[in-house]
Amino acid sequence: MSEFILEARDVHRAFGQTQALRGASVAVRRGEILSIMGPSGSGKSTLLHCLAGIYTPNQGEVWFDGTRVDTLGETKRTELRRDAFGFVFQFGQLVPELTALDNVALPLLLAKQPRRQAYAQAAPWLERLGLEEHGDHRSGELSGGQAQRVALARALVHKPRVLFADEPTGALDTLTGETVMNLLVTAAREEGTTVVLVTHDVRVAAYADREVVVRDGRAVTTPSSAVA
Numbered sequence: 001m002s003e004f005i006l007e008a009r010d011v012h013r014a015f016g017q018t019q020a021l022r023g024a025s026v027a028v029r030r031g032e033i034l035s036i037m038g039p040s041g042s043g044k045s046t047l048l049h050c051l052a053g054i055y056t057p058n059q060g061e062v063w064f065d066g067t068r069v070d071t072l073g074e075t076k077r078t079e080l081r082r083d084a085f086g087f088v089f090q091f092g093q094l095v096p097e098l099t100a101l102d103n104v105a106l107p108l109l110l111a112k113q114p115r116r117q118a119y120a121q122a123a124p125w126l127e128r129l130g131l132e133e134h135g136d137h138r139s140g141e142l143s144g145g146q147a148q149r150v151a152l153a154r155a156l157v158h159k160p161r162v163l164f165a166d167e168p169t170g171a172l173d174t175l176t177g178e179t180v181m182n183l184l185v186t187a188a189r190e191e192g193t194t195v196v197l198v199t200h201d202v203r204v205a206a207y208a209d210r211e212v213v214v215r216d217g218r219a220v221t222t223p224s225s226a227v228a
């Protein structure tokens with residue numbers, strides 16, 4: 001078993017004339033929290049989306065736990081994302097008409113869990129993240145920090161193998177951002193979840209075990225890291 005759970009090998013990706021990635025390689029160890037840093041427009045989000053099987057590279061390979069992801073069919077890739085991955089983006093992307101609890105239960109319902117079981121599994125996550133008072137509030141009425149904690153609960157409720165977070169504190173004030181990051185790190189450590197975290201904020205990157213810097217579509221790893 002490779003020490004790496006997730007790898008991008010020489011990944012290229014263009015959008016029209018824009019070369020977003022020009023040969024990015026990165027390897028993520030099991031259980032580690034890896035931050036992807038770099039200036040705006042350098043290709044961080046594109047790399048995250050390629051690692052997560054959302055974007056298909058034009059060239060190069062993406063591997064997850066011994067499976068080549070970039071050549072998988074769309075159905076298999078959708079299953080992989082649903083079953084093995086969790087996502088948190090800059091703006092929580094909750095369903096505003098649904099309650100906080102409904103939003104957290106959603107991934108379990110989509111995975112065809114019985115309703116009662118899904119809600120029994122979702123409710124403790126709201127408690128863990130200090131949101132038990134807000135379970136029956138429409139998520140559109142929550143504050144930014146509350147919504148981001150609900151998004152975190154929703155991303156973690158099905159115990160994903162990898163959590164992908166793209167600027168998860170970008171829309172929050174510093175203190176709320178710290179709270180969200182602490183919750184993310186604790187939750188990931190307790191479940192052994194591997195975390196890939198995109199940020200341009202050094203205070204957020206400080207929560208990671210290791211960092212990779214993306215410049216002009218290429219990933220520059222720190223000397224302590226090894227890319228297979």
Ligand code: ADP
Binds near residue numbers: 044
């Ligand atoms: P970062 O996350 O580091 O700010 P991105 O990966 O979002 O950078 O973008 C890298 C480059 O690719 C930028 O020039 C951006 O404008 C372009 N790009 C990213 N996504 C798209 C897209 N969906 N359509 C067109 N261009 C895109």
Ligand code: MG
Binds near residue numbers: 044045046
């Ligand atoms: Mg980005």
